[in-house]
Amino acid sequence: MALPLLSSSYLPLIEAELRRAVGDGPEALRDYFVMMRYHLGWVDEAGQASPNGSIGKRIRPLLCLLACAASGGEPGRALPMAAAIELLHNFSLLHDDIQDNSPLRRGRPTVWQRWGVAQAINAGDAMFTLAHLAPHRLAERGVAPEVALAALAEFDRTCLALTQGQFLDMRFEGCERVTVDEYLRMIRGKTAVLIAACTKLGALLAGASAERQHHFEQFGLNLGLAFQVHDDWLGIWGDPAATGKSAASDLEQRKKSLPVVYGMERSPEFAARYARPHAPGEPVAGLAAQLDALGARAYTVQAAQSLTDEATAHLRAAAPAGPAAEALWELTGSLLKRNA
Amino acid sequence: MALPLLSSSYLPLIEAELRRAVGDGPEALRDYFVMMRYHLGWVDEAGQASPNGSIGKRIRPLLCLLACAASGGEPGRALPMAAAIELLHNFSLLHDDIQDNSPLRRGRPTVWQRWGVAQAINAGDAMFTLAHLAPHRLAERGVAPEVALAALAEFDRTCLALTQGQFLDMRFEGCERVTVDEYLRMIRGKTAVLIAACTKLGALLAGASAERQHHFEQFGLNLGLAFQVHDDWLGIWGDPAATGKSAASDLEQRKKSLPVVYGMERSPEFAARYARPHAPGEPVAGLAAQLDALGARAYTVQAAQSLTDEATAHLRAAAPAGPAAEALWELTGSLLKRNA
Numbered sequence: 001m002a003l004p005l006l007s008s009s010y011l012p013l014i015e016a017e018l019r020r021a022v023g024d025g026p027e028a029l030r031d032y033f034v035m036m037r038y039h040l041g042w043v044d045e046a047g048q049a050s051p052n053g054s055i056g057k058r059i060r061p062l063l064c065l066l067a068c069a070a071s072g073g074e075p076g077r078a079l080p081m082a083a084a085i086e087l088l089h090n091f092s093l094l095h096d097d098i099q100d101n102s103p104l105r106r107g108r109p110t111v112w113q114r115w116g117v118a119q120a121i122n123a124g125d126a127m128f129t130l131a132h133l134a135p136h137r138l139a140e141r142g143v144a145p146e147v148a149l150a151a152l153a154e155f156d157r158t159c160l161a162l163t164q165g166q167f168l169d170m171r172f173e174g175c176e177r178v179t180v181d182e183y184l185r186m187i188r189g190k191t192a193v194l195i196a197a198c199t200k201l202g203a204l205l206a207g208a209s210a211e212r213q214h215h216f217e218q219f220g221l222n223l224g225l226a227f228q229v230h231d232d233w234l235g236i237w238g239d240p241a242a243t244g245k246s247a248a249s250d251l252e253q254r255k256k257s258l259p260v261v262y263g264m265e266r267s268p269e270f271a272a273r274y275a276r277p278h279a280p281g282e283p284v285a286g287l288a289a290q291l292d293a294l295g296a297r298a299y300t301v302q303a304a305q306s307l308t309d310e311a312t313a314h315l316r317a318a319a320p321a322g323p324a325a326e327a328l329w330e331l332t333g334s335l336l337k338r339n340a
Numbered sequence: 341m342a343l344p345l346l347s348s349s350y351l352p353l354i355e356a357e358l359r360r361a362v363g364d365g366p367e368a369l370r371d372y373f374v375m376m377r378y379h380l381g382w383v384d385e386a387g388q389a390s391p392n393g394s395i396g397k398r399i400r401p402l403l404c405l406l407a408c409a410a411s412g413g414e415p416g417r418a419l420p421m422a423a424a425i426e427l428l429h430n431f432s433l434l435h436d437d438i439q440d441n442s443p444l445r446r447g448r449p450t451v452w453q454r455w456g457v458a459q460a461i462n463a464g465d466a467m468f469t470l471a472h473l474a475p476h477r478l479a480e481r482g483v484a485p486e487v488a489l490a491a492l493a494e495f496d497r498t499c500l501a502l503t504q505g506q507f508l509d510m511r512f513e514g515c516e517r518v519t520v521d522e523y524l525r526m527i528r529g530k531t532a533v534l535i536a537a538c539t540k541l542g543a544l545l546a547g548a549s550a551e552r553q554h555h556f557e558q559f560g561l562n563l564g565l566a567f568q569v570h571d572d573w574l575g576i577w578g579d580p581a582a583t584g585k586s587a588a589s590d591l592e593q594r595k596k597s598l599p600v601v602y603g604m605e606r607s608p609e610f611a612a613r614y615a616r617p618h619a620p621g622e623p624v625a626g627l628a629a630q631l632d633a634l635g636a637r638a639y640t641v642q643a644a645q646s647l648t649d650e651a652t653a654h655l656r657a658a659a660p661a662g663p664a665a666e667a668l669w670e671l672t673g674s675l676l677k678r679n680a
Contacts, residue, residue, distance in 0.1 A: 025504070028508065028522065028525065029504055029508075031507075031511070032503075032504060032507040095462070095465060098457075098458070098461060099457075099461060099462070100458075117438075117439075117457075118438070118439035118440075118510050119507070119510055119511075121435050121438060121461055121464075122435070122439070122507055122510065124461075124465075125468065125503050126500070126503040126507070128465065128468060129496060129499040129500045129503055132499070133493075133496045133497070133500065136492075136493045136496065139489075145485040145489045149479075149485045149488055149489050149492075152476075152489075152492065153473075153476045156469060156473045156476065157473070159472070160466070160469045160470070160473065163462055163466040163469055164365070164369055164372060166462050166465075167369065167372040167459070167462055167466070168368065168369075170458050170459055171371070171459075182368065185368065
């Protein structure tokens, strides 16, 4: 049970570093900061400390610190980068909510709903900037300039991949057909590269060898892909009692998840049917059964399994050490075996 | 006439560095790159090289290279940062066009008009990222890691001030009253800090002393402020034949420019009148005359003059040398004495 122990020690450090990274400003900029603090779950819409605001699981910064510690580094060395990654993730959610027209996040109105699209775009830009300012604190942690610069370059390449994944995701919404390859490229950029950056940067800041960094990176990348593919499986075949969503909720919303794009590739009939909106009240159970018959369910289970195998092989090759290694294995298990 | 000579030598270098910074990608990401190239004026909406696309004046990167050269540095050392600054400026225009609901930029449809708001937000995010990736090429130019890191930190602080200026600008649109102090804080963030970053970073990358960097920074800051204040004067009292806009066009659009916020502070009657939309066909010449009577015209001329004096004093104190110094004086003169 290394994970609960290390989490309870790391999470307050992460939150404190995030608060330092967001910082403060004069009264004239009050709402500028309130928007970001609200999105991060620290305050309510009026800017008051929100005792019941959910702050998210902070899994990414946790992974970064664990990878640093498991590579033999003092986890505090990675804290500024862990904060940067969490801010980057939250920047992407802030803009994503506008792009998806989502009214709610974690049960509260989204920033654009509360402050309008124009200010929400700017709040995202501000958070993106703060994500870039955070790593400049690496020097305080004793990280040499050339290492900090290499970490920042890696961070920026991650940002680029993220915007490319987001481009593809939005583009796919307007496409009738998406191939499995295109889909995998999209989730790689949209989800997996950020997880890969967490684990790679943790190792890099610990001073791990290039080979060890590579294995940590590939562990994170495959973990991220496996997580998303498992999520896609849950979105169709997950137990509604466990997921809290309606059965086959992804099919209700006509999402183009992995089972669906696999089915589209296999069957033009399925693709044509999926291209038209459901009639009101039309059950989607038949679509789930069709996908099952096309082999999409088995394919998805198999894909999640082989990505999981890949992730665990790289984690083993990365030779993580100490309680943080144990915690990484536990976290990997909990992310990939969840049923909700 | 050092400016035309140096411009014609620097501008192609800037354009080439910008193209390197934007880069390329696989066919699946074609439109991701087309959106940015289109916004930068290189291609038309179909992604074809646009022989008549206006690329903007590239004044910011030019200032950066001139400040570097005038500080005794090889201007090529500052090129990656000059490209970063131009990309940052263009990122801000891309999001600004969405926030302002502007259909046109340089005579062509804006990115959001052509590709939709969601993709345009992402294109801005991508350009913001490329602006951050560009300075990682400083190493190729022989810039030491600690200098590159210091330059990046300065760049990121500039980004933060930019988002704060943008926040204030949008907030003011919904306010009945804005004070002169609030207005000056806004244009400082929205316009002047980026010009200050150009000149300061040019000097920094040339290896100038902290004191010289400071004077270059203050030169840029006051130049940016003076430019904006002069622009505000032109927007009301500029010659329509020269500006190509209708007389008092800023008053037509009920902009809260410096003369207006000055007038609002002096006269509650003017403030109350300005708070209501113009009746159809109602002439705004009377408002311009009111502002004149309130002393807003004289105040604005005086403010532009004292900011210009401040800028030139700092440029003198920065002790620029060689043809680049001459070019900086010419550029300063042309920016502040223009009538359009």
